[in-house]
Amino acid sequence: MEMLINSKHISTDKSMDVLNPYDNSIVDTIPIADKKITLDAIKSAKNAKESIVKLTSRQIYYNLNDACDELRENKKKIAKVITQETGKPIKGSLYELDRSIETLIFAAEESKRIYGESVPIDAGLGGENVIAFTKKIPLGCVAAITPFNYPVNLAIHKLAPALAAKNTVILKPSSEAPLSGLMLAEILANHFPNGVVNTVTGSGENIGDILVKNDDINKISFTGSIPTGIHIANNSGMKKITLELGGNDPTIVLKDADIEKAVKEVVNGAYLFSGQVCMGVKRVIVEHEIIDEFTQKLIEETRKLKVGNPSSTDTDIGPLINNKAVQNVNNKVEEAVSMGATIEVGGKIRNNFYWPTVISNVQEDMKLVSDETFGPIAPIIEAKDINHAIAIANNTHYGLNAGVFTNNINDAIKCANAIESGSVFINKASTFRTDNMPFGGFKNSGVGKEGIKYAVEDMCRTKLIGFNIK
Numbered sequence: 001m002e003m004l005i006n007s008k009h010i011s012t013d014k015s016m017d018v019l020n021p022y023d024n025s026i027v028d029t030i031p032i033a034d035k036k037i038t039l040d041a042i043k044s045a046k047n048a049k050e051s052i053v054k055l056t057s058r059q060i061y062y063n064l065n066d067a068c069d070e071l072r073e074n075k076k077k078i079a080k081v082i083t084q085e086t087g088k089p090i091k092g093s094l095y096e097l098d099r100s101i102e103t104l105i106f107a108a109e110e111s112k113r114i115y116g117e118s119v120p121i122d123a124g125l126g127g128e129n130v131i132a133f134t135k136k137i138p139l140g141c142v143a144a145i146t147p148f149n150y151p152v153n154l155a156i157h158k159l160a161p162a163l164a165a166k167n168t169v170i171l172k173p174s175s176e177a178p179l180s181g182l183m184l185a186e187i188l189a190n191h192f193p194n195g196v197v198n199t200v201t202g203s204g205e206n207i208g209d210i211l212v213k214n215d216d217i218n219k220i221s222f223t224g225s226i227p228t229g230i231h232i233a234n235n236s237g238m239k240k241i242t243l244e245l246g247g248n249d250p251t252i253v254l255k256d257a258d259i260e261k262a263v264k265e266v267v268n269g270a271y272l273f274s275g276q277v278c279m280g281v282k283r284v285i286v287e288h289e290i291i292d293e294f295t296q297k298l299i300e301e302t303r304k305l306k307v308g309n310p311s312s313t314d315t316d317i318g319p320l321i322n323n324k325a326v327q328n329v330n331n332k333v334e335e336a337v338s339m340g341a342t343i344e345v346g347g348k349i350r351n352n353f354y355w356p357t358v359i360s361n362v363q364e365d366m367k368l369v370s371d372e373t374f375g376p377i378a379p380i381i382e383a384k385d386i387n388h389a390i391a392i393a394n395n396t397h398y399g400l401n402a403g404v405f406t407n408n409i410n411d412a413i414k415c416a417n418a419i420e421s422g423s424v425f426i427n428k429a430s431t432f433r434t435d436n437m438p439f440g441g442f443k444n445s446g447v448g449k450e451g452i453k454y455a456v457e458d459m460c461r462t463k464l465i466g467f468n469i470k
């Protein structure tokens, strides 16, 4: 595929291959942008600012709706590309497209609800006879930098609210899985004036700083790993930033929980897209009275999962994104085993596949759980009681989502209040998100919130206008 700059398709002499993690075949190639091309994209977005600001909110609403219709028409085609470039099982890719369509509808709706407010300015000394109100105005140019794991929906979570708030955008998708995000950007661009939607491709290490440091970019909206997020925060100067970073989400199962329900949710949460999900269940913390029963049931359910070709509709577990990711998971599992953990089921590797794996006797200081492990692992940590479970849950520099299983309302409330994370779900695993909810972590898991209404707020500046009426 090519880049899109000022509504023109741009290619370069240098390109990189996009590989299918299932069989390492080449799906397509993308151009490698250099400094000049990246600056061209910034110039295009800057020059188009006026053309989107001129559109009425009503027109933006219709444009986003029309783009949504086009996305819906292309749902199967784009889902197939997600599966080819990421190895995500096709049922997951189709679900991602369903969510993406809904996210775009949320954004279209939100474009009509960008309100300022009247300010009671006479409450302040000297404010007599002044009336004032605020307006929410666009920031200007937004650079959206996205990861490989939800290449369409995470791009929509940035591009759609930016457009709803009348900003221009540049998408820099992951080099591992850029194609479906580029397809989405092309669809959006079809419904907006030239230069409003642009894309650049190439290594983040080489072109990231050009976007992040440039004064004509007014906001960086980034989703990805903590090290890259910290690098962006350190280099973005006075720009607004939103950082949606990694997670190490706990799911606590207390002794009075519905064990079947908890097991079902943990299976989905730990193994979804082979565990390559920011809000995946990364630590399963179980009260000791029920740990044997819980572990046994989790092993049984894990054995039922079908590992195989991600293009087959009955596949549950596809490959990881690349072999480096498999080795990362394997190293952490081996280290945990050497420190006393037990592989109960799984632990098998073939090419880019890592089998869904239950690991018991896990201790908090093992890298498998002290750091984010992006693989299909359900590591079980034993807790003495609810206080111990909460302490384990909070013993991390991450704080994205959390889940708690209990039938005791007091324990539920205690956990909900005590766990330090952006969301806590009772009787649901951490791996839950609807695209309208405020989403974003505490601690090193991020800065700012997405979820369309919240992202739109962050894509605006507030201007106050006052009148002396005396």
Ligand code: NAP
Pocket: 145, 146, 147, 148, 149, 150, 154, 172, 173, 174, 175, 176, 202, 203, 204, 205, 207, 208, 209, 212, 223, 224, 225, 226, 228, 229, 231, 232, 244, 245, 246, 247, 277, 278, 279, 372, 400, 445, 446
């Ligand atoms: P990543 O390696 O940080 O890459 C994310 C994006 O940043 C890619 O487009 C990458 O480009 C770009 N990038 C790399 N270096 C850069 C630099 N110096 N400046 C600017 N951009 C740069 O993350 P990933 O491996 O793709 O994604 C996995 C991570 O994302 C996990 O930690 C996961 O938890 C997190 N995540 C968080 C959320 C959330 O909402 N909180 C959602 C999904 C994923 P290249 O691909 O060209 O290197």
